[in-house]
Amino acid sequence: MAMATISTTSWAQTPVERVETEQQLVAITIDDGPHPVNTPKLLELFKKNGVKATFFVIGRSVKRDPELAKRMLAEGHELGNHTFTHADLAKLGDLEKVRKEIEDTQRILKETTGKPAVLFRAPFLSHDENVWTVLKGMPSINASRLTTDWSGDSTPQSIFDEATKETKAGDIVLMHSWPNKTIEAMPRIIEALQAKGLKLVTVSELLAAAKEKAADK
Ligand SMILES: [Zn+2]
Structure with a gap:
């Protein structure tokens, strides 16, 4: 089906929320790091469970903690660009x-x-015309499973529910590195997703699986 095809041009001005894939893959994404305390905890957990994740990092935090950024990449994770100061670009x-x-x-x-x-x-x-102009076709990744781990009202249980309940192949899950309750919820999140037969991969790996499918047709 042409509808399932994801091409570079379709990324041009539309954020990617999920991909259509027949492979049992899901991408966990962790925003706003590297965080000096929580990111190492996540790395240990991911290593222990065979998880590869995508960290959308803040440039000035990478500058502050370059060794941690190198370690994230060395351990097989992906680093995505989440701006230098976490500015609301459309504003x-x-x-x-x-x-x-x-x-x-x-x-x-x-x-x-x-x-x-x-x-x-x-x-x-938050996107506007300027963002697409600067990205020049670089994919902007939103998510299909938005957790509210950033909210004071969320709990490890509510984060777990948002990250796992309806999550299926092709989904992109959004969480943050700084809430301690996210770190608390993560072991169960990994366990529940893997129990569904889902493999946790980087966003680039997920996108590649979608493209493979399109190429097969
Ligand atoms: Zn952020």
């Missing part, structure tokens, strides 16, 4: 400011890890 209303947020982060990632990001996530999932 900036200025192409050059948007460009600086995104390109400064690409630069620090390249200096630190040897390679810039191939994926972007907008803070607050």
Whole structure:
């Protein structure tokens, strides 16, 4: 079906929320790190359980903790660009400011890890024309399973429910590195998703699985 096909052009001005795939893959995404305390905890947990995740990192936090950023990549995870200061890009209303947020982060990632990001996530999932202009076709990744781990009202149980209840192949789950309750919920989240037969992979691996499917047709 042409509808299931994801091409580079369809990413041009539309964030990716999920992918159509026949493979039992799900992508966990962790925003706003690297976090000096919680990110190492996540890395240990992911290593123990054979999980690969995508960390949408903040450029200035990478600059502050380059060794941790290198470790994340060395352990098989993906680092995506989440701007330099976590600015709400659509509210900036200025192409050059948007460009600086995104390109400064690409630069620090390249200096630190040897390679810039191939994926972007907008803070607050906030996009405008300037964002698409700067991205020039780089995929912007939203999510199909949005947790409210950022909210004071959420609990480890509610985060667990949001991350797992209806989650199925092709979904992208969004969480953050800084809430301690996310770290608390994560072992059960991994267990529940794996118990559904889902393999936890990076967003790039998930996108590649979608493209393979399209190429098969
Ligand atoms: Zn964020």
